[in-house]
Amino acid sequence: MDLQTAEIRVKELHNLLNQYNYEYHVLDKPSVPDAEYDRVLHELIELEQQFPELKSPDSPSERVGGEVLDMFSKVQHQTPMLSLGNAFNEEDLKDFDRRIRQAVGDNFSFVCELKIDGLAVSLKYEDGLFVQGATRGDGQTGEDITANLKTIRSIPLRLNENVSIEVRGEAFMPRKSFNALNKLREEKEEELFANPRNAAAGSLRQLDPRIAASRNLDIFLYNIADVGETGVVSHSEGLDLLEKLGFKANRERRRCANIEEVIEFINYWTEKRPELPYDIDGIVIKVDSLDQQQELGTTAKSPRWAVAYKFPAEEVVTKLKDIELSV
């Protein structure tokens, strides 16, 4: 096969694999069996080996993980990655509501989202291409974990539109993957991960992307860091835009007209939480209008326009494994 034919074929394979990947990992509706995905991916990897000049940074072959890094470089966040203030009961929620009213008056609404229990990450795209991913770190400086994030199948390597944008989300490990991983580690007599959050954080801090690629991580995006040029005026529109661009945003979000509806949403998910295929540790409540978010502003640490209601810690008595006393 000559270079020109190979170039056309590589383009076809990129489109095929990106479509399969989007259907499986973002829509959760695969149109081909895994074996077909693997066959097509193998053909692409072969062609990239034969014609290295045809390998591009957004190639689906990036999903398997490249060479081992010797360290993570530091990333300065243009927009600081703040953390959420907490609310633990109805009183705290009513205080939050009162503070909003005092600042912006009575005409506002909330958006409620599940609070995914994972690792906050920031993804940067230039002209539609995924160029950098980083951890929150201390909010100003995070670690560059781009290579590991490229292995998360639901992170698009190229967006549906050639926009330059920075988005924030929560990378996590689905509970099924967590149980399978710990079962494997138990068989190999390796130390177990205490919970999916630790497993996700541990996986993304691996210097070997192939390990991250083996951990079936996933992500939900929840914020556009620099909405400036996008023209969206509300948080809920921002989430719809994220999905339009090809990102995975959590579908269980709901606009609430008042704090009573927020409390209803919290009570519903307090009940339904065990049925979710991933861990959540609370509900995030945000003022929907971006202008009102601007008006409310942030403290040094947290936005004034959002709060995280935390579920009461379950009385989880972690049964310690029987410790074989070495005789």
Ligand SMILES: NC(=O)c1cc2c(=O)c3cc(F)ccc3oc2nc1N
């Ligand atoms: N874990 C989460 O599912 C989740 C986390 C955050 C944040 O940490 C967060 C931090 C901010 F400074 C502002 C908005 C945020 O929105 C968020 N929304 C979410 N759904």
